[in-house]
Amino acid sequence: MAAVTGDRDRAQLILIGGLALAISFVAIALVLNSAIYTHNLASRYDGGGDDATTFARDARAGAGAALDHANGAGGSYAAVEGNYSEAIGNVSEAFGRSAAVSGRLVSIDHLSESRGVRVVDDEPGGSDFRPANGSASSWYVATDATVRNFEMTVDRTSLDDLGDSFDLGSLFGLFGGSETPFTVRFEDGTDTYLVAVYADEADDEVKVQVYEGDDGSGTEVGTCSVVADTATVEYAAARVNGERCAPLEALDDLGGSLDVRYDYPDSAVGSYELVADRLVAGEDAVGPFVSAVNDRNFGYGCTDGGSVFNGTADPGPHAVPALYDTTVETTYESADATFTSEWRVAPDERTVPTAPRIESFVVNDGTSGDDQFDLSWSATDPNGDPVSVEVTFVDSDGDTETFTAPGTVTLPTALQGDGPYDVTITATAGGESRSVSERHADDGTSGPVGCPT
Structure with missing residues (x-):
């Protein structure tokens, strides 16, 4: 056991x-x-x-x-x-x-938006890039405006064939000669960049050349090219037919508000569009943006020059209501965390607007007597700063009078009977200003004359 x-x-x-x-x-x-x-x-x-x-x-x-x-x-x-x-x-x-x-x-929730204007010429089959009022060797498409989503599509066979060794700097002193490539001019008040779009038919190429300066002493930044029958140039994204175009990145050196001008607009056929942070005053396209552009092109002389835009109608270049930017709120919730953020939405924007926006500006012949005008306006600032406004009348003799409040105003004796009047509204906020100028008549004319017609 x-x-x-x-x-x-x-x-x-x-x-x-x-x-x-x-x-x-x-x-x-x-x-x-x-x-x-x-x-x-x-x-x-x-x-x-x-x-x-x-x-x-x-x-x-x-x-x-x-x-x-x-x-x-x-x-x-x-x-x-x-x-x-x-x-x-x-x-x-x-x-x-x-x-x-x-x-x-x-x-995704929409919080707010800022109004702007969309400039577009998308005539079926394409057209040259001249303004609506006819032939012009150059014209301003936008003035004193922050611009985004600026792109154009051009037909290679419509472009000047300048070969492989063209230098945009050689154009200066030769304007009016045989070399007149379609050129987009960007000006910020200090610096100027030129972008020439032309063809090299020997290689079936569309070429985009960037030049810094506005005379022969400037500097060629560089040239990019693409083999294609048509080419789409995206200025803010610095791409041609979807491919990076490094010379276009030089435009990032420009300041906020720009003047954008077309030189030799009959040397290209295609379409284009851009969005600017100025406004029109409804579907008739009259308003601060159109008035500012007409003033830049004609120097108040819109009675004779007409408008560079075709209202809101096709064909030809026209300016239509648009949203410049928006703000959205995004919310993300999971079992572990919740994230909420606000985002500003402005596709293909080069710089953020900082100057005040003149949203509306109306000058009408007063109804109470000679030399009276009814003034109204609206202006905002993208940074939320308070906006001060001045409206100045200049008569044909150069005499001036300034008003700072809307309503019915009577011109002083020195200005009475000396119309038409060049009327300028200037909005100032945060040390920056923007102006719009129009030409208006006194009694005897129904509504505004000049800019807009």
């Missing part, structure tokens, strides 16, 4: 040892699983943050597409704003459905 008892004791010891070892393995496994679980939680949290960042980036791109869609659909400011609101709702819903599959909640 003693032998049997000893065997049982050894068996129990082996069993107890095995159980202890098993418990040790389980404990080790629990520790390892706990570490893995903790790492997974951290990874999911980090991933959630990354996903939130990715969502915010994609949401801004979606909002930008909605903005371009609404501007392209056209119509009044109310119509554009309505189309954008609907489009951003559709974008938010699409993102929401996709995120719900992964157990996340996302949304």
